[in-house]
Amino acid sequence: MVLSLLPEERALTTLHTIALAVSQLSVSGVPRQRLLQDSGLTSADLETPDKLISHAQELRVFANAIHCTRDPALGLSLGLRMHVSAYGMLGYSMLASRTLRDALSLALAHPALLGTYFKLSLQEDGDEARLVATGYRYAPELTVFNTELCLTSLLTVIQDLLGEAVRPRRLQLPFRQPLHAQAYTDKLGCPVDFGAPASALCFNAALLDRELPLADPVTCHYGLQQCLKLDAQLNSGHDVLEQIRQHLASHLREASSLERVAAQLHRSARTLRRHLQRMNTSYQRLLDEVRYDKARQLLMQTDLPIYLIAEQLGYSETASFRHAFLRWSGQTPSLYRR
Template structure:
């Protein structure tokens, strides 16, 4: 039986530890928060302990059930300072500019531990830090969206050393009952029912030099991040690693060579290992394309040609033929 996405990916204990500490101050016992997760209280201070996303999600669900504050995701995100990300966090601090730091975080999703695919998108006169592709516990969608965007804003403020505010916050869901908490806690206008989840900033902010930038520390930290990421990768199935790379930027990962470069391995080695696993790069590419195509067709109003473009097809007809082969339906008929 294949594992669910949340059972395949590994992360550190940073978020779990922060949640138990924060709610512990309100009198909620760590044992109650860790119930059903397989995590022991005495493990919370162990930096080498890795957990899967399913374990972390269980703790977050417990936390939400234990508190009466519906804005817990925002509160927790505001406490996710850059130091909570270990070596990645310190390397972000030493980055030359804010844009360099954010791209570094985006390029190392395993160390960031996010449930979303992050990207910087330039739209007219603003830059958007977009969080998309959530496919975990649906009942925690809003909570995890709040946690993700609030924590990213906290990291940005830590990196700049000032309380920078976004121009606006875009959210692709309806306003919850506590909607007023968003602008109050994040200090910016909020637009619900938008086409994406994103923090929007002035593009010039990406060029801002960071006050703690240090080229030697940055290069040393980058090497440490690569080593730590390799440890994460060794715990995961090679097929899933390739799927993650494809899902994070499928339009730029349509060749084995590009994916191999991102995983710091040779294309020849990846091809040999995939053969040993009785699969191929093309098979994995088709799987991810089919999964993403279904999501875009069912949950967005994007025209077919834009979906084909996002999936890395140069011609819409090629996407139509592939989707018909995968599902037995054309994209248009599937959407109906």
């Protein structure tokens, strides 16, 4: 197992996007096992609605999908199939919102439930509204795919909310025109500005204050309460992980077991284990992540000999540290230091 180099790739999300992708591509004849290969996920996982997965796992499924289909416009195709119902309680709350503006504001207020890789904002300029996507920090080779998936799924959501096939005014994309540029015109029917300052879906601002056909204030209020509860559970889980990581970082020499960490955090080991399972991780994985981060820091920023670094990380034998570092990074500590 090579651990993620980017801490943000350890962020968690829901299953809805890859569940849809796997379902759609399976119908097209792509085997599920090929789509899930090396992701650590099984077909049974996709049938567990409340399961959380890491962004790294989701990115692996996306990379597999592109490799299997050889379709450069896959992001566009999948985004156009990401209907609002795929977002669970958030989607139903959006459908019950009073106006499109209210629905989009609700979604932007709960990015964890939306499951986006971008920081989304709603901007207005005269008679044009823009859903702007910035801050992408993940796999660079999937930039085009994830940008297309994000913007076209937002278009699909807007169409679902309004109950009509509205066309965007234009699409703004920060990258150069790809070889499949014609697919934008074929699938979206709008102009595309490549090399723009940011990614944006542009549409008629008058749509924002249109009342939604399925608006229902009681349902919307109930849905909002559920969204807040789901958000709190997700954030609570992240907080627990961060507490464990911070504790381990300060006590690596004594980090012998989950029971010992639980006692020092004044929690029960059973409660911590349940949190870790819900967040799709384990005590050993967290320990490995913290040790790996610390090891890289000591190897690159100090001249400490390898055996002393091993001691600081809580290893009784240098050979055990060397073996672990090779498993995490694919390199020996000495080679990494060079």
